[in-house]
Amino acid sequence: MRAGAREGSAAGAPASPDLSRLGLNQATTRHWSVAEAVAGCARADIRWIGLWRDKVAAQGVSASARALRETGVRCSSLCRGGMFTASSAAERAARIDDNRRAIDECAELGSDTLVLVCGGIPQGGDLAGARAMVWDGIAAIAPYARERGVRLGIEPLHPMFCADRSVVTTLGQALSAAERLNRPFPAGEPAVGVIVDAYHVWWDPAVEADIARAGRSIVGFHVSDWITPLPAVLEGRGMMGDGWISLRALRQAVDRAGYDGPIECEIFNRDLWSEPGDAVLGLMKARYLATV
Amino acid sequence: MRAGAREGSAAGAPASPDLSRLGLNQATTRHWSVAEAVAGCARADIRWIGLWRDKVAAQGVSASARALRETGVRCSSLCRGGMFTASSAAERAARIDDNRRAIDECAELGSDTLVLVCGGIPQGGDLAGARAMVWDGIAAIAPYARERGVRLGIEPLHPMFCADRSVVTTLGQALSAAERLNRPFPAGEPAVGVIVDAYHVWWDPAVEADIARAGRSIVGFHVSDWITPLPAVLEGRGMMGDGWISLRALRQAVDRAGYDGPIECEIFNRDLWSEPGDAVLGLMKARYLATV
Numbered sequence: 001m002r003a004g005a006r007e008g009s010a011a012g013a014p015a016s017p018d019l020s021r022l023g024l025n026q027a028t029t030r031h032w033s034v035a036e037a038v039a040g041c042a043r044a045d046i047r048w049i050g051l052w053r054d055k056v057a058a059q060g061v062s063a064s065a066r067a068l069r070e071t072g073v074r075c076s077s078l079c080r081g082g083m084f085t086a087s088s089a090a091e092r093a094a095r096i097d098d099n100r101r102a103i104d105e106c107a108e109l110g111s112d113t114l115v116l117v118c119g120g121i122p123q124g125g126d127l128a129g130a131r132a133m134v135w136d137g138i139a140a141i142a143p144y145a146r147e148r149g150v151r152l153g154i155e156p157l158h159p160m161f162c163a164d165r166s167v168v169t170t171l172g173q174a175l176s177a178a179e180r181l182n183r184p185f186p187a188g189e190p191a192v193g194v195i196v197d198a199y200h201v202w203w204d205p206a207v208e209a210d211i212a213r214a215g216r217s218i219v220g221f222h223v224s225d226w227i228t229p230l231p232a233v234l235e236g237r238g239m240m241g242d243g244w245i246s247l248r249a250l251r252q253a254v255d256r257a258g259y260d261g262p263i264e265c266e267i268f269n270r271d272l273w274s275e276p277g278d279a280v281l282g283l284m285k286a287r288y289l290a291t292v
Numbered sequence: 293m294r295a296g297a298r299e300g301s302a303a304g305a306p307a308s309p310d311l312s313r314l315g316l317n318q319a320t321t322r323h324w325s326v327a328e329a330v331a332g333c334a335r336a337d338i339r340w341i342g343l344w345r346d347k348v349a350a351q352g353v354s355a356s357a358r359a360l361r362e363t364g365v366r367c368s369s370l371c372r373g374g375m376f377t378a379s380s381a382a383e384r385a386a387r388i389d390d391n392r393r394a395i396d397e398c399a400e401l402g403s404d405t406l407v408l409v410c411g412g413i414p415q416g417g418d419l420a421g422a423r424a425m426v427w428d429g430i431a432a433i434a435p436y437a438r439e440r441g442v443r444l445g446i447e448p449l450h451p452m453f454c455a456d457r458s459v460v461t462t463l464g465q466a467l468s469a470a471e472r473l474n475r476p477f478p479a480g481e482p483a484v485g486v487i488v489d490a491y492h493v494w495w496d497p498a499v500e501a502d503i504a505r506a507g508r509s510i511v512g513f514h515v516s517d518w519i520t521p522l523p524a525v526l527e528g529r530g531m532m533g534d535g536w537i538s539l540r541a542l543r544q545a546v547d548r549a550g551y552d553g554p555i556e557c558e559i560f561n562r563d564l565w566s567e568p569g570d571a572v573l574g575l576m577k578a579r580y581l582a583t584v
Binding site: 169205226228 | 522
């Protein structure tokens with residue numbers, strides 16, 4: 001259903017979530033540095049931000065952490081760890097080392113969640129082998145993350161990214177993996193959880209059942225929309241309400257599962273990137289209230 | 293794994309399927325009419341062809357059936373019925389009528405299988421509602437199809453087509469629907485089955501289990517490949533061996549499930565469409581033997 005139809009606030013319509021849960025994922029305002037994005041969130045009274053490692057590296061980890069402290073904006077997650085698949089054992093080991101650095105960055109930024117985009121099929125490999133590399137990679141970093149108070153969030157990506165970005169393609173698959181990977185640890189707060197990104201999972205006939213099954217393993221919830229015709233595979237996401245995803249139904253399912261954390265708005269879209277950041281944040285807040 | 297690595301015929305490597313099962317889906321040689329495509333198959337000793345309704349309409353149904361009879365090439369399936377989702381009841385009824393015509397065309401062409409591409413989300417609708425329209429539509433045409441000896445093949449499409457082409461996105465979902473829809477009929481040959489198209493289902497962690505579960509409900513198997521970067525959402529499929537799908541493993545799973553029917557090569561690709569049809573068929577045969 002397109003936005004016009006969905007934004008009407010019929011009597012008895014379910015309430016929007018509290019604005020205090022809204023977060024800006026930095027990919028939505030790609031042309032802003034960390035300092036600019038954090039300042040933008042503070043101006044717009046947005047309490048959470050999901051940061052990207054390349055932007056954090058450009059700003060400096062300490063300077064990024066300082067910007068957060070000075071404004072009171074909190075880092076909801078760091079994007080991204082993962083990319084465990086590679087043709088050689090040496091390269092896979094290097095990826096694991098890089099994930100350990102990402103965990104350290106998370107801790108320094110005060111974020112409790114590292115988002116994992118797990119990697120596609122390496123040259124010469126196949127799908128089953130790539131999936132095994134992913135599980136091995138997560139198992140290798142989970143104890144390190146747990147010691148530092150950082151949760152790993154496996155983010156299943158849309159199946160159109162299976163070959164080149166993530167062989168983890170469904171929430172059910174991510175959840176089963178998380179359950180296996182948590183077994184070595186004492187019960188309680190899981191070391192490995194899942195990220196529910198509406199854009200990646202909305203099409204899945206099992207998504208509501210898998211969200212319910214996930215329960216407290218959900219460590220992040222991302223929103224955007226699926227617009228048609230798809231402008232581009234990588235940079236074609238839409239603003240909430242401009243597309244076809246029943247975001248409110250998904251958000252309510254995530255709430256029912258027990259997730260009460262930040263809701264990050266993550267939109268890769270060239271048109272949006274050409275808009276002034278403050279205007280993007282204003283639109284994002286309005287659409288969050290109307291459609292999430 | 294890319295073709296170079298996979299085409300090697302290691303000792304003990306599993307055998308390719310018999311050439312007598314290879315079929316040309318007409319979408320692969322889009323610039324050929326039905327008569328041209330049937331003649332091309334006859335020249336190349338390809339025994340099966342999957343026809344498209346727009347091409348059959350342009351040729352005439354009777355003329356198409358005659359071309360098949362005269363060459364001995366057999367119609368493995370007709371593409372496509374479905375598209376059950378629409379905003380109004382009148383439009384949905386019109387779609388059902390059109391599906392009945394497609395069933396009649398199947399019977400006249402001597403094909404026992406109508407491929408169903410079920411439809412996306414209609415304007416003003418939502419995903420759950422669209423799925424209900426699909427099941428209602430198939431239920432409405434199933435008795436008519438069964439009386440005419442035509443099986444309905446629900447084809448789950450890749451989730452990237454969920455909004456605009458098919459709200460049926462996984463083999464497991466299609467199979468559960470087929471099981472429900474077959475309940476009114478006596479046991480035996482199912483009225484409603486599923487089409488396994490490698491391009492649409494290869495990414496699914498459950499695909500091999502669902503193929504095994506499908507068993508004799510599989511009424512078609514389509515092959516092509518997923519190439520990266522994806523050239524286009526609609527017309528970006530690759531020739532078998534040029535991409536990332538483990539086609540042989542999927543074909544063996546389909547064989548183990550008991551499917552021994554035609555294997556259609558269906559490739560939507562602009563580059564391929566600019567090649568002479570006979571060359572495309574030659575390449576298709578070679579790649580079928582090497583990779584399927």
